[in-house]
Amino acid sequence: MSEQNTRDLKFRHELYPGSAALVALSENITASILDHEQATGKRQRKRREDDLNSFRNTVAVIVANLAYSLVFPGSGSGALILPLGHARGAASVTQPGFGKALKSTIDALEAVGVLHLTLPDDAFHAATITPSGSFRREVFSRGIGHSGDFLRRQVLDPICMTRRDAWKRRHPCIIPISDDAARYREEVRRLNAWLADADLSYVGADEVDTGDRLMRRHFSLPSHVKDVRLAYGGRFFGGFWQPMRKRLRRNIRIDGEEIAELDYGQIVPRLAYGLVETMPPRGDLYGLGSSLAGNHHRPAVKKALNAMLFSSRPMRAWPLEIADGLPHGVTVGKFRAALIDRHPALAPLLECGVGYDLMFQESEIIGGVLRCCMDQGITALPIHDAVLCATSSVSAVQTIMLEQSRLVSGHSIPVGVEVLEEEECSPLPVFVPAMTPSATTIHLP
Numbered sequence: 351m352s353e354q355n356t357r358d359l360k361f362r363h364e365l366y367p368g369s370a371a372l373v374a375l376s377e378n379i380t381a382s383i384l385d386h387e388q389a390t391g392k393r394q395r396k397r398r399e400d401d402l403n404s405f406r407n408t409v410a411v412i413v414a415n416l417a418y419s420l421v422f423p424g425s426g427s428g429a430l431i432l433p434l435g436h437a438r439g440a441a442s443v444t445q446p447g448f449g450k451a452l453k454s455t456i457d458a459l460e461a462v463g464v465l466h467l468t469l470p471d472d473a474f475h476a477a478t479i480t481p482s483g484s485f486r487r488e489v490f491s492r493g494i495g496h497s498g499d500f501l502r503r504q505v506l507d508p509i510c511m512t513r514r515d516a517w518k519r520r521h522p523c524i525i526p527i528s529d530d531a532a533r534y535r536e537e538v539r540r541l542n543a544w545l546a547d548a549d550l551s552y553v554g555a556d557e558v559d560t561g562d563r564l565m566r567r568h569f570s571l572p573s574h575v576k577d578v579r580l581a582y583g584g585r586f587f588g589g590f591w592q593p594m595r596k597r598l599r600r601n602i603r604i605d606g607e608e609i610a611e612l613d614y615g616q617i618v619p620r621l622a623y624g625l626v627e628t629m630p631p632r633g634d635l636y637g638l639g640s641s642l643a644g645n646h647h648r649p650a651v652k653k654a655l656n657a658m659l660f661s662s663r664p665m666r667a668w669p670l671e672i673a674d675g676l677p678h679g680v681t682v683g684k685f686r687a688a689l690i691d692r693h694p695a696l697a698p699l700l701e702c703g704v705g706y707d708l709m710f711q712e713s714e715i716i717g718g719v720l721r722c723c724m725d726q727g728i729t730a731l732p733i734h735d736a737v738l739c740a741t742s743s744v745s746a747v748q749t750i751m752l753e754q755s756r757l758v759s760g761h762s763i764p765v766g767v768e769v770l771e772e773e774e775c776s777p778l779p780v781f782v783p784a785m786t787p788s789a790t791t792i793h794l795p
Contacts, residue, residue: 465479612766726746
């Protein structure tokens with residue numbers, strides 16, 4: 351079982367029945383619903399051909415998702431998040447049958463005993479569906495239980511953009527037509543085609559779907575930005591390897607080889623220094639004086655520094671997850687003073703929302719790394735500011751990562767290498783290159 355926290359699972363619009371057994375199950379369920387409607391008089395008019403095809407598509411995708419939640423449950427709650435009504439996201443309604451008719455299809459599936467629907471108690475949550483006991487028995491009695499039972503279709507836009515509201519809920523934004531949007535879509539499609547043919551396997555005892563490889567690039571529009579542009583956020587999400595803990599990733603094989611994880615060291619503050627065209631100081635950039643030094647407080651210091659870079663207004667108090675990790679009495683004001691004392695060059699960037707620009711730079715760096723790896727025939731799996739690759743490719747990928755960070759940020763950002771061996775993680779020496787400022791002028795926000 352996966353070590354992720356127990357939570358509801360996200361509905362996957364790209365899943366579709368891929369084996370004869372699952373196709374047959376979906377068709378049987380569709381026929382049962384049609385018979386039920388006729389017997390009960392639930393539907394008075396016969397569906398038009400287009401509506402019937404959309405209905406069949408909806409049932410097939412939902413059945414595939416329910417079966418997938420049984421075959422690859424992880425440590426999820428068993429419930430699938432499927433927003434209905436006003437809570438539907440823009441991504442879901444682009445697929446046939448996932449518009450206004452979705453609720454009636456869910457009700458029909460519940461009526462024939464396929465699933466259970468749980469409606470939310472308030473507007474802050476989405477509806478969930480769970481497979482019924484009879485559906486579970488049908489799935490496993492038909493021998494459905496492998497990655498090959500599921501087909502993945504690129505039905506969603508390879509790129510998406512969201513904005514948080516005052517309650518921190520994410521809402522989809524319409525992406526304007528532009529050359530950048532077309533280019534990013536093509537790059538993600540190329541990456542997905544490359545990963546689909548990659549030799550990836552998993553040798554551990556856990557149930558892992560190595561066919562889960564579709565990536566999307568997620569952009570985030572800050573609340574203080576009015577101009578809708580693909581220039582904020584942009585990280586790559588997706589793939590079975592991303593939610594895994596490191597001890598489970600060691601069982602991944604690329605081209606039959608053990609893998610290594612290569613990640614940029616302290617990338618956010620280093621990108622910030624690139625923005626002000628100043629060399630960062632030596633040592634740990636998250637070490638802010640004696641009271642905030644040491645590994646015990648480092649995770650909270652890292653979160654606090656990021657919070658000050660992402661906030662678009664002066665901060666007054668810490669979120670609990672930061673406050674609990676900092677030493678007692680370290681207020682926002684005291685932390686700000688310690689941060690400026692350690693990093694005076696970054697003072698103009700604090701609390702002006704520049705973090706979204708820095709995350710975009712990070713995603714551009716990783717995008718460049720992936721393009722170069724594909725050009726050289728190297729399989730690399732992205733994890734935000736890091737990549738996984740076969741151990742034989744470490745030297746080539748490290749060189750690519752150093753060059754791409756220099757091209758985008760003006761500095762060659764150090765790249766750490768960790769070989770994920772079968773029994774334990776053995777760190778290799780970290781190469782820290784000389785850092786040379788770029789001649790490119792970067793304007794401050």
